[in-house]
Amino acid sequence: MSVLVVGSIALDTVKTPVEEHADQLGGSASYAAVGASFFSPVNLVGVVGDDFPEPEFEFWRKRGIDAAGVERVKGKTFRWSGEYAWDLNTRETRSVALNVFEDFKPALPENFRETEFVLLANIAPSLQSHVLNQMRRPRFVVADTMDLWIETARKDLDALLPRVDLLILNDSEARQMTGDTSLIRAGRAIRRKGPRYVAVKKGEHGALLFGPDDFFSCGAYPLEDIHDPTGAGDTFAGGLAGYLASSPADEIDFGRLRKAVIYGSVLASFNVEAFSLDRLRRLTSEEIAERYEMFRVMSQFEVLP
């Protein structure tokens, strides 16, 4: 089954204490679509300007990403620039230029509206709802969000939540949304706002998954060399949604969600190994399978004979 991915497509300039790269492919939908593409075909929805590099369309095509929903409009592509602190755990936004993204109002190609799996990557919740309004009857809807929307678009976000099967947010956002310092209580409280499942990302510490009757605590794959954390959360969401869509015959139960969280973590762990999407561009399915297995072994409580 395919996954419809909607979100931002940007050209990012990222500075770490070690390196700086300018105008590289970025944005929530870029990372999410490529992350999902390792498991399922992707229908991509977004907007780019007339300065957007043509070869990226070819890259998407090769990865099974249908860019029929990517509008190309007159003007400049969304630009974001950020700088990471020495430990790569915190970052400062240096500049944002929305450009063509400012008037983004996604209109789905007719054949995209039947897509069974939907990933609303991080954009304004009103746009996320606007996309859902155009979908026929999606089987499973995943939504990502961020602190900005919790702060400035809370009403829109609250209206979206009951329409979402799985909400993804990070630990500080979960605390911000609920005013509760306990992530366990926060995760449960967010479920009561509508989503059947909630995934709380904890950066270098992994992720928590909350379901109606179950709970899963997933560590993070240990990395020695992190080059660029940008897009880790988007890649996580993409890998997760792509995996969910990959075996449509299977029931989407907690066991499947659990594995989706692990595959999302694995994809994110690769993504941070290089700038922009550079690691994902050369990633193979064999590498994913190998890392999944290493991750499983290093996380198990009892080594089975």
Added chain:
Amino acid sequence: MSVLVVGSIALDTVKTPVEEHADQLGGSASYAAVGASFFSPVNLVGVVGDDFPEPEFEFWRKRGIDAAGVERVKGKTFRWSGEYAWDLNTRETRSVALNVFEDFKPALPENFRETEFVLLANIAPSLQSHVLNQMRRPRFVVADTMDLWIETARKDLDALLPRVDLLILNDSEARQMTGDTSLIRAGRAIRRKGPRYVAVKKGEHGALLFGPDDFFSCGAYPLEDIHDPTGAGDTFAGGLAGYLASSPADEIDFGRLRKAVIYGSVLASFNVEAFSLDRLRRLTSEEIAERYEMFRVMSQFEVLP
């Protein structure tokens, strides 16, 4: 097999945003000894003043803790007082009075020197070495430490490390000791200083275990209500060492260390549910077994049929 536990024995006054309790049993050896006692007999070494409450000796006796190594000297017991911030993640020391602990120079009872397992709970590394010097031929030595010793007693600590089988420290201490922000690189670098195994505690995020060829990432047991984080690390170390000593016939391999880390985490998760050692005082082996199983299930990647 027995575990020899040496460390501080204190009367703590702890304030959280919700409660305050004065002059309750505390200190690294108190938590560690009781944590270990759920798995193995304990030989306890420490010092208390003549104001130390007599009933605590009876409590130790009932828990299989031999207090023949606890000196009772004229003067006041070590006092510590601390206050936790609103999220219980950071704390400030309000006062420290070393009292009789100031001149603590542990002299082991003759029959303690043969103990096969040793837990050097958090005290000055010179005292930890002084205890090791009195041991005949311990089979496995676990040492805990803290930022204070990394900062002020680095030479003593470096001299101790090659004599230790497993060093326990927390994430910020691992970074402090190595100057490396990556916990993975830090854990490996600390192993090169001597200990065969290194356990890095990450508070609410679990623990990492490094061995010669293996790595284990352990989540934390999710808790909704934390009342007093004091002693969590000491209880972790105690549960870990007690479990290691509990089946002396077994080889102490990575699989066994892995389970020891999990049992340490389980014990610590109980300890924070109440002030001082109050939760450990009423804890049962059945509760430990039940939580271990819940923890295992919520951490597994693939649910086995």
